[in-house]
Amino acid sequence: MRTATLFLSAALMLAAAPAQAELPEGARAMIEAAMATGDEAKVATVLDLARSTWPDDAAEIDVLSEQWNTALAARKAEEAEAKTKAIRSAGLFDRWRGEGELGAFQSSGNTDSVGVAASLKLERKGIDWNHLIRLRADFQRQNGATSREQFLAAYEPRWQFAENVFAYGLAQYERDRIQGFSGRYSVSGGLGYRVLNTDDVQFSVKAGPAYRVTEFVDGTSASRLAGLVGLDFDWQIIDRLKLTQDVNALAETGGEATIIFDSSNTSINLVTGLDFQVSDRLRSRLSYQIDYDSNPPAGAVSTDTLTRATLIYGF
Structure with a gap:
């Protein structure tokens, strides 16, 4: 009887409670x-x-x-x-992305002139492996003669085997008769580390041994063991404006440089760039490049500079 009374009381209380909204x-x-x-x-x-x-x-x-x-x-x-x-x-030729760059330059140092600059970058990003191919040409004829003839071709694979640590390889060819060499071949490999990797700032370093063969315009050649040091710094200043300051054989954002040193000569190729995003595929770039050789051939100076104003189209 008591149990039935308690049950009836509970039922009455539930019935009297307001329904949940x-x-x-x-x-x-x-x-x-x-x-x-x-x-x-x-x-x-x-x-x-x-x-x-x-x-x-x-x-x-x-x-x-x-x-x-x-x-x-x-x-x-x-x-x-x-x-x-x-x-x-994906196949070998799948998942490649690239960008083409075309514009004018003004140089000082061994030459004072204006001319045409063009480059092509192809990149393939995988799960652990990235591949980067870069081609660049600066060329000018003035008063019927060639006053600038600079070419670069480079391939850099990268293996990201840890969150911030990677291994890289580099094979690079350069030609710059104004600087005194008809061909310069460099190979390098080593380790790198991503110091910062945020939405606005990326900074990485890398280093490794290198081997370089230089063919000079006078017909002589030299081959030496060397070392390579690379830095890559990019800063998204505002939504459409990015600063690139790279000391890196190849850089993903448009600035690139190489520091290769051996017992008799150190060469530096440094590029500082300022990119403005015009649209999803089109960017404008103003960049300043320094080419330095500590021991240039006879008749050439140590430093060449190059200012470029270019348009870049991504595909």
């Missing part, structure tokens, strides 16, 4: 519509607005939020798996 249908439709877009920022905004507008329905909103987070995590995992699968099954 349900989230209005319009609010639920608004949240579901935001989730259907797949836009994380939009969903977060709508959920925050719903919680502040219908605080009594916070529990139901939290359930919807948890469902969204579960679905989002599953979608990202599926996309990551598909991306990894696509990379692993």
Whole structure:
């Protein structure tokens, strides 16, 4: 009898309690519509607005939020798996991206002239391996004679075997008769470290041994063991403006330089660039380049400078 009385009292209390408020249908439709877009920022905004507008329905909103987070995590995992699968099954000539650069330059040092500068960069990013190919040419004829003839071709593979540590290789060819050599071949390999890697600032260093063969314009040649040191610093100053200051054989953002030193000669190729994003594919660049050789051939000076104003198109 006592048990029946307690049961009846509890039933009466539940019947007398106010029914839990349900989230209005319009609010639920608004949240579901935001989730259907797949836009994380939009969903977060709508959920925050719903919680502040219908605080009594916070529990139901939290359930919807948890469902969204579960679905989002599953979608990202599926996309990551598909991306990894696509990379692993890609052919040798797939997944390459590039950019072409064309513009004018003004030089001082061994020559005082203006001319044409052109370059092409191709890049392939994988899971652990990145490949970078770079071609560059500066050429001018003045008063019927060639006053500048500078070419560069380089290939750099990189293996990212830890979060911030990588191994690199480099094979590079240069030709610059004004500086006194008809061909210079360099190979290098070593280790690098990413010191900073944020949305606005990237900074990495690398170093390794190198071997260099130089063919001079007078017909002689020299080959030596050397060392290579590289620095790469990029700073996104504002939304569309980026500063590149790189001491690096090849750089992803447009500035590049090489420091190779041996017992008799140290060469530096340093480029500082300022990039302005015109559109998704088009950038303008103003860059200043210094080419330095501590022991140049007879008749050549140690330092050449080059100022470029170019347009870059990505593809």
